[in-house]
Amino acid sequence: AQSVAQPEDQVNVAEGNPLTVKCTYSVSGNPYLFWYVQYPNRGLQFLLKYITGDNLVKGSYGFEAEFNKSQTSFHLKKPSALVSDSALYFCAVPDRSGGSYIPTFGRGTSLIVHP
Amino acid sequence: DGGITQSPKYLFRKEGQNVTLSCEQNLNHDAMYWYRQDPGQGLRLIYYSQIVNDFQKGDIAEGYSVSREKKESFPLTVTSAQKNPTAFYLCASSIGGRGGYTFGSGTRLTVV
Numbered sequence: 750a751q752s753v754a755q756p757e758d759q760v761n762v763a764e765g766n767p768l769t770v771k772c773t774y775s776v777s778g779n780p781y782l783f784w785y786v787q788y789p790n791r792g793l794q795f796l797l798k799y800i801t802g803d804n805l806v807k808g809s810y811g812f813e814a815e816f817n818k819s820q821t822s823f824h825l826k827k828p829s830a831l832v833s834d835s836a837l838y839f840c841a842v843p844d845r846s847g848g849s850y851i852p853t854f855g856r857g858t859s860l861i862v863h864p
Numbered sequence: 865d866g867g868i869t870q871s872p873k874y875l876f877r878k879e880g881q882n883v884t885l886s887c888e889q890n891l892n893h894d895a896m897y898w899y900r901q902d903p904g905q906g907l908r909l910i911y912y913s914q915i916v917n918d919f920q921k922g923d924i925a926e927g928y929s930v931s932r933e934k935k936e937s938f939p940l941t942v943t944s945a946q947k948n949p950t951a952f953y954l955c956a957s958s959i960g961g962r963g964g965y966t967f968g969s970g971t972r973l974t975v976v
Contacts, residue, residue: 758904781962792870792954792967839906843962849914850962851922852897856906 751776751844753823755855762830763863770825770858772840782823783841784814787857793839799823810834830862866891870955870968876976877942877949885940885971887955893966894959896938900924901952901970910953913938942973950975 752775762768774780781800785793797808804816814825825838837857843850868889877883887896895914899907909922913932927946932938938957942949955968 783964785965785967790952790970790972792868792969793956793965794967795964798964841965847920849895849912849920850960851909851912852956852958852965853909854907856904 750853751780751842752853753782753840753842753855755838755840755858757858758856759859759861761861761863764832765829768827768830768834768860768862770838770860772823772825772855774821774823774840774842776821776842780816780823781843782814782816783852784808784812784823784825785839785841785854786810787837787839789836796825796838830860832862832864835860835862868955868957868966868968870953870971872971873969875971875973877973879975880944882941882943883973885942885953885955885973887938887940887968888936889938889957889966890936891957891959891966892935893957894935895957896932897956897958897965898922898928898930898938898940899954899956901954907954910940949973 754773783798784796787793799806799816807813839857840855844853871886897912898910908924911930913919929941953971956965958965
């Protein structure tokens with residue numbers, strides 16, 4: 750089974766500082782990896798995805814993610830955090846089940862950006 | 865604009881009642897999914913459907929039922945057999961399962 754893990758329940762960062770939200774994966778074959786963000790009482794919004802190609806993927810709202818095959822990681826990054834980035838972040842991977850691909854999510858990491 | 869609409873946004877249920885959560889999409893996506901979200905537990909898959917008139921149980925299907933009579937619609941019924949239904953429910957869709965997923969804005973169900 751394909752899976753992702755988010756080792757941190759919460760990340761705290763000061764506004765203007767760089768931020769990193771960690772994700773590691775366990776995937777056979779070439780991975781498809783996603784990051785989503787969730788604001789309170791809302792659905793998940795797509796940030797970015799890695800399918801193949803450059804290891805640095807750029808996404809929405811200034812976020813980027815670095816795919817590292819040797820470390821099986823797909824960490825989400827932003828050079829300068831904003832208070833409005835405070836939200837819940839999910840890493841995801843499609844897990845093969847029978848003939849279907851089922852989106853499987855990490856437990857989520859709460860990002861808190863302090864003014 | 866294309867998207868997924870979940871309704872209602874808030875729902876209150878008395879113990880012993882069945883309630884149905886609506887999920888409608890106009891993205892022409894084949895696959896649809898229902899997730900339950902509880903604090904600190906991430907998203908847990910309830911049911912999914914890859915095609916009309918077919919659906920599969922997810923990890924926590926007990927106490928829930930679904931139907932997929934139209935491509936656009938994937939309603940979820942929370943039955944009285946679900947012992948702890950208070951949660952945030954999210955519906956999602958995708959074009960093929962690996963291309964990314966679009967989510968609705970969720971329904972918060974509370975048992976009173």
